[in-house]
Each structure stands twice: as C-alpha cells, then as structure tokens.
Amino acid sequence: MKQPWLFATALALCMGWGTAASAEKPIELTFSTYLPPAYEYVWKPIEHFVDTVHKESNGRVRIKVFHSGQLFDGYEELPALSRGDVDIVNMTGTYLSGTLPATNIFTLPFLFQDVPHLQRALEAGLLDLGITKELATQHDAIVLGVAPFDPYEFYSRRNPILSADDFKGKVWATTGAVDARAIQLLGGSPTGMPSSELYLAFDRGVIDGTPRPLLTGIGRSLFEVTKHLSLANFGVDTSILSINRKKWESLPPDIQEILKKAAKQRDDDQFARVAAFVKEAVATYEAKGVKVHRIEGKNLQAMRDATAGSITEWAAQVPDGNRYLEIIEKTKNQ
Structure with missing residues (x-):
C-alpha cells in the first residue's frame, strides 16, 4: 500500500x-x-x-x-x-x-x-x-x-507531423473538447485520455499521436514509445x-x-x-532517440488556418469569450 x-x-x-x-x-x-x-x-x-x-x-x-x-x-x-x-x-x-x-x-x-x-x-x-x-x-x-x-507539442508514434495533412487518418489522444475539435478540423480522430494512460496506448498502437507538454513525455517516458516530436506551441x-x-x-x-x-x-x-x-527538454528528447522537428512558416500557418474555426466556436459558446481573446491579442507582443 x-x-x-x-x-x-x-x-x-x-x-x-x-x-x-x-x-x-x-x-x-x-x-x-x-x-x-x-x-x-x-x-x-x-x-x-x-x-x-x-x-x-x-x-x-x-x-x-x-x-x-x-x-x-x-x-x-x-x-x-x-x-x-x-x-x-x-x-x-x-x-x-x-x-x-x-x-x-x-x-x-x-x-x-x-x-x-x-x-x-x-x-x-x-x-x-x-x-x-x-x-x-x-x-x-x-x-x-x-x-x-x-x-503542448505533437508526439507521434511512427510518422512525423510536419504539415496539416499529417494529422489525417490518425487517432489522437486529447485532453479537452477544444483541442479535440482542433484535431478533428485537421482531419484526425480525437479520443479523450489522461496522461497516465498514454504510454500503454502508444505501446499497444491504440493511438498514433497526442498533443502534450514536453514534461509529459519525460514524466511518462513517452520517448520509449514514440519516434517523433514536432514543435509548434499548440497550446499552453x-x-x-x-x-x-x-x-x-x-x-x-x-x-x-x-x-x-x-x-x-x-x-x-x-x-x-x-x-x-x-531550454533543456529538446536536447533530452534527442538524447533519448526521438527525432525532433520544428513546424514553421507556411506549414504552421496552414495549421492555424485549418483550426481557426474552433476558436470562433469557443468564443460564441463562452460568456465574454471575445473579451478573453482581446486580452490574449493585446498581450501578444508586449
């Protein structure tokens, strides 16, 4: 006990x-x-x-x-x-x-x-x-x-996530309704899952990927069951x-x-x-044998464009939703 x-x-x-x-x-x-x-x-x-x-x-x-x-x-x-x-x-x-x-x-x-x-x-x-x-x-x-x-970054079991098309046809473990909706808009199939279940889900092939913090991968040893990590600042x-x-x-x-x-x-x-x-985590993943990619430029913008609808939907459903977005926009480049 x-x-x-x-x-x-x-x-x-x-x-x-x-x-x-x-x-x-x-x-x-x-x-x-x-x-x-x-x-x-x-x-x-x-x-x-x-x-x-x-x-x-x-x-x-x-x-x-x-x-x-x-x-x-x-x-x-x-x-x-x-x-x-x-x-x-x-x-x-x-x-x-x-x-x-x-x-x-x-x-x-x-x-x-x-x-x-x-x-x-x-x-x-x-x-x-x-x-x-x-x-x-x-x-x-x-x-x-x-x-x-x-x-939150993108972990994948077999193939790297480099563009919006790479989400399609894959099963993704998500944490909440909005990240699930974003994955859906990118063509993936979301399934809610706590971090404690990710290792076995990857190991058994139940999921193909997940958006999670770098900390989760280290804390849950996901470097043992995933091959790729794609950096895009999906959420904080x-x-x-x-x-x-x-x-x-x-x-x-x-x-x-x-x-x-x-x-x-x-x-x-x-x-x-x-x-x-x-600053230290990316080097740790690379040392563990995980291939690290950075999603930038037009590929990142394509992902933003594809998932923008989930932001609009959220703002319409939450009281003062647009005021939340205004604060985020106002504090973006300070």
Whole structure:
C-alpha cells in the first residue's frame, strides 16, 4: 500500500516554536495531485509551497500531499474538491473543460505564442473574466494561484507531423473538447485520455499521436514509445492551485495570508522552472532517440488556418469569450 508524502510534520512541537503554537491543535489539510514527482517543475514548487506554509505558520498547519493519483485522477480533482473530500488540489486547466468550458482557452490552437505570453495574459486579468468566480460560486473552489505547463507539442508514434495533412487518418489522444475539435478540423480522430494512460496506448498502437507538454513525455517516458516530436506551441495549459471554499472560510485570516503568499511564490517558482525546462527538454528528447522537428512558416500557418474555426466556436459558446481573446491579442507582443 502506497504511503502519502507528508512534508509538514510535528517538528514545531518538538522544537518548541512558541508556547501558543505548541498548545494549539494543528490545522490539517489534505493536498491531492494526480501528477507524479517525476513532473519536477510542478512537483518542486508544490514541495516548496508545503514547506513555506509549515514554516510561516510555525507548525500550525500540516499539509499531507498525495501524489500520482493516489486519491483522485486529473478529471476527478475538481469534483473531489467541491465535495470537500480533499482540501487542496492542483488542477490542470483543460481537465476542467467539460465542467467549465472557459478553461479551454488554454488549449485553443496556436493562440499563445509562448509561456511568457500566457503570463502576461494572466497578469492582465484573463481568469478574472469569469473562471475564478465560477469556480468559487459553482464549485466551492477558491483559486490560490495559477502557473504554467510548458507548451503542448505533437508526439507521434511512427510518422512525423510536419504539415496539416499529417494529422489525417490518425487517432489522437486529447485532453479537452477544444483541442479535440482542433484535431478533428485537421482531419484526425480525437479520443479523450489522461496522461497516465498514454504510454500503454502508444505501446499497444491504440493511438498514433497526442498533443502534450514536453514534461509529459519525460514524466511518462513517452520517448520509449514514440519516434517523433514536432514543435509548434499548440497550446499552453495551466496548473491551478485551489482550496475548498468552506475550508478556506474556516481558516484564520493570518493562515489565509500565509497560504496566499506561499501560492504566489509557488507560481513564480513554476514559471521560472518552466522557462529553464523548455531550454533543456529538446536536447533530452534527442538524447533519448526521438527525432525532433520544428513546424514553421507556411506549414504552421496552414495549421492555424485549418483550426481557426474552433476558436470562433469557443468564443460564441463562452460568456465574454471575445473579451478573453482581446486580452490574449493585446498581450501578444508586449
């Protein structure tokens, strides 16, 4: 039986960090993430978040972290948080898309130029157009912070993806409705699949390709079951750190401030780690024997043209959809 990772301990009691803190019953919080520790640029900031909360609260808060889907997988995290089955989760944006269509913004095809573009859009209030409010009012989920994954790129099992025509007739594992629609517009056959199932699906020939971050390929060892990686900045997904609303409201104001501060540090840490990771990841794939291609020029533009309809469709279905797109356009070349 797997044991949970417990980063916050009763060390404060042993070291005597204040009479009031030692006499006070610690606040215990359960943190669930479907991601494994191999996803280092997500995992390390989670570790630091937990450590910071523990230290800044003088041991008044203990956070038990369950990783690798020990409690819930990526699609189950928001319902589990809403029910209060766990206190904190680190949700992947597109895994929320069936419940909260606005979060498909992160995998609208070829919309974000890169991770810094995503950061500028977030700082300009991208989530404040409705995502944060709906999570709080409809799902009892308070957003503590938002950080990025590295851009989605195209993995393929046998043949390289170099042009729009290369998607046709292939089965693609997707994460949400919008990236699935984009694949469909390119002539591929999408099928929803969490990252934990990708390795076996590739190995058994169930799928031909998937759009996923570089991190996924390393964390899930996809270099063992794919031959090609095509770089195109297809989408830039998010890691949304959230806490159950009722639990949040039960916490003392000073503990809330500690959590907010630690979450901001976590966001900054992950943005920095992603930037460093992207520079190193391509060399890692090449060293593992994966052939790396870059989709540019007219081939990239042809993909944008073919999938533009999915952006228009999304904007028509989401309240204030065009305002989201305006923020992204405004922050594109800053």
